[in-house]
């Protein structure tokens with residue numbers, strides 16, 4: 001059996017054929033896509049599975065639990081527009097009610113307004129500064 | 134071979150800086166990207182792959198679940214191997230930033246000096262990765278789509294904008310003492326565990342303190358990512374030595390819902406390598422730490 005050490009020692013990334021000629025076309029590794037097709041992963045280009053995305057860029061997050069023999073389901077939908085354009089990133093709501101989003105992975109938010117303010121500050125490549133002076 | 138504290142080992146510091154610059158200068162095949170950029174790309178793709186689809190807790194192929202520890206250990210070893218190759222220094226091992234030692238004044242750490250990483254700024258204007266050094270960011274997450282976009286601009290840091298502290302040595306010790314178990318059901322951020330404590334209060338706080346490029350899914354764009362995660366790996370190693378009988382969880386008998394996180398699952402990679410969490414629990418075949426605490 002090959003040890004973990006032998007496995008990693010043999011892997012290099014310096015050759016284009018190892019990672020594809022153009023990263024742009026490298027969506028997910030083939031074996032991961034294969035698993036995703038079987039319904040066991042979520043491909044960021046293939047729609048948003050259990051999170052319903054709609055035409056306005058809204059995201060619905062579904063939380064379910066049981067309490068005292070009762071079944072509970074809570075759907076939360078956010079419609080966010082920035083400068084009139086729908087926000088298309090991925091959002092979800094944790095059990096504690098905080099907003100979690102792919103774009104700011106190291107933070108969760110009690111306020112969606114705070115989230116959008118931070119989003120604009122963190123992504124100046126996407127949201128150019130409009131404030132004067 | 135030993136992983137050292139970057140602030141107390143000049144050779145490790147110089148090799149790390151030179152290694153990052155050399156990997157940034159090395160074209161990745163015929164693309165406009167470099168070998169260095171590959172790590173930001175890989176991290177972004179793993180982080181945007183939800184496991185399973187639609188889980189509201191944000192668990193993905195590298196974060197918010199059990200594989201957080203092993204997957205980042207894997208990425209660091211691959212990066213370390215690349216520096217060894219590009220510098221032709223087989224004894225090189227990644228250094229770490231013991232941020233807890235700088236908790237009283239993280240912005241005042243010598244780490245941000247001109248001969249280590251340079252300081253805060255948009256763009257960063259000091260140190261080896263400063264604006265004009267050639268260490269340009271070539272790809273970043275698109276803030277509006279979760280995909281990534283091409284850019285060609287200098288590195289950004291913003292201390293104290295999204296977070297003003299880094300965890301203290303007491304917080305690290307408390308984390309280790311509080312959790313004799315690695316994970317527990319439902320293996321996500323809705324319940325606490327050592328993995329949760331390591332990832333959320335300890336690890337994420339440091340990303341927020343540094344700010345700038347460290348706030349995004351392409352955070353390996355900032356070399357401090359590797360020094361920070363090396364320290365996170367060191368804390369996990371300390372936890373492993375504190376609880377040598379504790380198991381990695383979940384075992385392979387857990388349902389497919391936990392695919393990418395179970396002990397014998399293949400971890401997310403573009404490389405032709407089938408590496409599992411179980412393969413990588415014993416890190417001593419790759420490196421050791423000078424001190425664990």
Ligand SMILES: [Cu+2]
Nearest residue numbers: 176195196205
């Ligand atoms: Cu990460």
